[in-house]
Amino acid sequence: MPNRYKVGQVARCTGKFRDEDNVLQDPGAVFFHLIDPSNNPTTLQYGVDAALIKESTGSYYVDVDADEEGIFQYRFWSTGVYKTADEDQFEVVPSEHV
Numbered sequence: 001m002p003n004r005y006k007v008g009q010v011a012r013c014t015g016k017f018r019d020e021d022n023v024l025q026d027p028g029a030v031f032f033h034l035i036d037p038s039n040n041p042t043t044l045q046y047g048v049d050a051a052l053i054k055e056s057t058g059s060y061y062v063d064v065d066a067d068e069e070g071i072f073q074y075r076f077w078s079t080g081v082y083k084t085a086d087e088d089q090f091e092v093v094p095s096e097h098v
Contacts, residue, residue: 003090005066011090015076017058018084024058028080032062037070037092058082066092 005011015032019025030046044052046060054060064072069092077085 005090005092006095007066007069007092008095009066009092011064011066011072011092012061013064013074013076013088013090014055014059014061015086017060017076017078017082019082024056025082026054026057027078027082027084030054030060030076030078032060032074032076034062034064034072034074036072037068066090069093 003011013032013034015030017025017027017030030052032044032052034042044062046052046054052060052062060076064074066072071089071091073087073089075085075087
């Protein structure tokens with residue numbers, strides 16, 4: 001079951017990048033892709049788009065406005081050193097639910 005948020009909340013999407021020893025590392029480039037419930041895509045790149053934030057070594061996040069009901073799907077991926085990808089989703093429900 002995906003994480004649930006009420007319409008109007010902010011959903012924090014996180015991505016972590018680890019080496020073969022499971023130690024957090026910064027990859028060559030970090031990207032984030034979001035598809036909202038209306039099937040609108042958004043793609044961000046760290047260092048280009050201010051909304052994709054580095055929290056600490058190997059840990060990145062994007063705060064997403066939960067502005068419509070339905071399922072939001074997102075994916076973090078990297079290129080270069082420590083190349084990896086991870087996908088997740090969250091659900092936005094009317095404010096009287098959760």
